[in-house]
Amino acid sequence: MDIFNKLLERKGLKSTQQRYFIADTFFKTSTHISLEELLKKVRRKTPRIGYATVYRTMKLLTDEGLAIERQFGDGQTRFENVPEDGHHDHIICIKCSKIAEFHNEKIEELQEETAKKLGFKVLRHKLELYGYCSDCA
Ligand SMILES: [Zn+2]
Ligand SMILES: [Zn+2]
Incomplete structure (x- = not known):
């Protein structure tokens, strides 16, 4: 504080x-x-x-x-x-608004690769997946 x-x-x-x-x-x-x-x-x-x-x-x-x-x-x-252990992304249930966090190194690398191919240097990104959680599916 x-x-x-x-x-x-x-x-x-x-x-x-x-x-x-x-x-x-x-x-x-x-x-x-x-x-x-x-x-x-x-x-x-x-x-x-x-x-x-x-x-x-x-x-x-x-x-x-x-x-x-x-x-x-x-x-x-x-x-x-602000996460102490670095970046994470989110997956959100559109029915009950449950929010889960994930970090997948493969996805992170793929994003970097994709940006590089397009000639971009990425400073930040935000990945959000929407769907139903196991309680709501
Ligand atoms: Zn749900
Ligand atoms: Zn979060």
Whole structure:
């Protein structure tokens, strides 16, 4: 959380307890959490936190590269922590919105190869597979 305090300092923002609590709650999640879910979570302890504060805090974290924003096609914006063990991709159930993560070195290499053939140097990519999970199939 030091990193968050430094960020607020740099931005000339006061480290309000609410912002701190929201960021702390987010950093402790291990899922792809939507704003509504995060709001629900923080309100359990601090009922007076508003949607706008959660939104602005997450926007700040995303802009600074401390959170990753994801859209999986259901109209919800979700956030996840920057993975410590590197990049991963997602597979999403279009019925129950279950999200699983995967990393496949073969796929990564194929993407690199494909880009190279097309004369591109890839800086980042986002691979999302959509379908039904085993519970919904
Ligand atoms: Zn499902
Ligand atoms: Zn993920």
